[in-house]
Amino acid sequence: MDHVDHILKQWRQERPDLDVAPMGTIGRVKRLNHTLMRAMEKTWAKYGLTDAGFDVLATLRREGAPYALSPSDLMASTMVTSGTMTHRIHQLEKSGLIERVKNPDDGRGFLISLSQRGFDLIDEAVAAHVETQAQLVSGLTDEQRQQLDALLKQFLAGVEQE
Amino acid sequence: MDHVDHILKQWRQERPDLDVAPMGTIGRVKRLNHTLMRAMEKTWAKYGLTDAGFDVLATLRREGAPYALSPSDLMASTMVTSGTMTHRIHQLEKSGLIERVKNPDDGRGFLISLSQRGFDLIDEAVAAHVETQAQLVSGLTDEQRQQLDALLKQFLAGVEQE
DNA sequence: GGATTATATCTTGATATCAAGGTATGTAGG
DNA sequence: CCTACATACCTTGATATCAAGATATAATCC
Incomplete structure (x- = not known):
């Protein structure tokens, strides 16, 4: 109960x-x-990060070299609106964790790329994050977690289609 | 994938x-x-409601007569901080959906109670809400939903204890 | 190539939230 | 009764978010 x-x-x-x-x-x-x-x-x-900052840095990091995406790509990956992404980018730029360069392929847009400091920070933070997550799921057995994954995946597929 | x-x-x-x-x-x-x-x-x-407003009205409604709780009780039920609850209460009071009366048992506090309009609104809104939820889970069979419930419950029990 | 439509991003204004701290009232111990 | 502590709620200040609309550039169609 x-x-x-x-x-x-x-x-x-x-x-x-x-x-x-x-x-x-x-x-x-x-x-x-x-x-x-x-x-x-x-x-x-x-690591001096919030949900929002971690989300952006991790998205860039896992993309692989050269660790750069457009704001639009970041929006799509992180499920936030354009205004929110603009704000996140400004914050991270101010912290020196990302850099904003003109997109050579599209004059309307930019590319957001990890700075060296951003790379080093997220690489360390994500390891700690994964450890925290392991702790959080430790109440379930591996098998239960896999069952849960399958059910969540099906649930998500049902509500995300439209 | x-x-x-x-x-x-x-x-x-x-x-x-x-x-x-x-x-x-x-x-x-x-x-x-x-x-x-x-x-x-x-x-x-x-119904002119947000997540926040619905949450408070529904908490009062399901409590049963006389549909009144203290702000502290509401905070505990809804997992928000005191500042947030103060704000929610002010909004709902301004809309005439709740009333705030001095707590007869504790001079420090208030009781928040549903107004007649608040009662009528939430009673109608919750029926529509339940229908929306039924639609949202329709991608799972009843049995799958029950399995999911059991796993979520166990997961939650593991992370909520502290 | 000029007009139209689409796209990429930013700006603005309104809300919601939290953390930290403040005020008023209650409670318990001597 | 008085002091000390606890509790209940509110205030303040900082962020994060979204929706709607603005601006600049690209792509497409005659």
């Missing part, structure tokens, strides 16, 4: 006409996301 | 020293949460 079970119980009492089973599933996803984010933020903070 | 699989593939190429399997699980939770929230916001917006 966790927090979400309690909520469902209350609804079944107050609104027995509603089928609240899906609310339980979605509620757990929301709550889990919230708790996981809070935990991971602590690791990012050790 | 979804978006998350692509990310893991990139990391395995660039950083074969890291075990990124947990990142896949956590990444799917994050992405799923984001997509679900975006979808549910559309329903809330039809």
Whole structure:
């Protein structure tokens, strides 16, 4: 009987006409996301990073050499709007972790690339981050985690298509 | 090969020293949460509500008569800080959906209670919300959804204890 | 090549959130 | 009763986000 079970119980009492089973599933996803984010933020903070900054640097890093993407590519990868990405880029540029160069192939745009400092920082931070994540999933066995992956993947495929 | 699989593939190429399997699980939770929230916001917006407002009104409604809780109780239920709850309460009060009365049992605090309009609105909005949620989970069978519930519950129990 | 449409990014304005600290009221110990 | 501590809520200041619209460049079509 966790927090979400309690909520469902209350609804079944107050609104027995509603089928609240899906609310339980979605509620757990929301709550889990919230708790996981809070935990991971602590690791990012050790490297002077936020969710937003880590997200951008990691996207550039895992892309491989030459560690550069356009703002549009970054937007698509990170699920934020253009205004948000502009803001993130300015912050990271001010910190000297990325550089902004004119896109030689498209005069309208730029390329965002990791600076050497940005590369070194994210390479170290991501190792710590992976360790934190391993700790966070340690309540599940490997097999359970794989089952969960499969279900989440199917769920996601269902809601992302449109 | 979804978006998350692509990310893991990139990391395995660039950083074969890291075990990124947990990142896949956590990444799917994050992405799923984001997509679900975006979808549910559309329903809330039809009733002039945001995530924040719906959250508070629903918490009061499912509590049962007399539909009143202290700001502290609301904070605990909704996982936000006191500053955020103060702000939410002011917004909802301005909209006439809740009322704030002095707590007769504790001179330091207040009780937040649903107004008649607030009650009517949330009672209608939650029915639409439940329908939206049913649609969102329709990519899973009932059995799969229940399996997912069980795994999420265990995952959550592992990360929430501290 | 000029007009039209599409694309890439930035700007603006409104909200929501948090962390840290402030104020008022309650509670417990001597 | 008075002091010390605890609790409940609010205020402040800094960020992050989004939606909508602005601007500049590219691509396409006669």
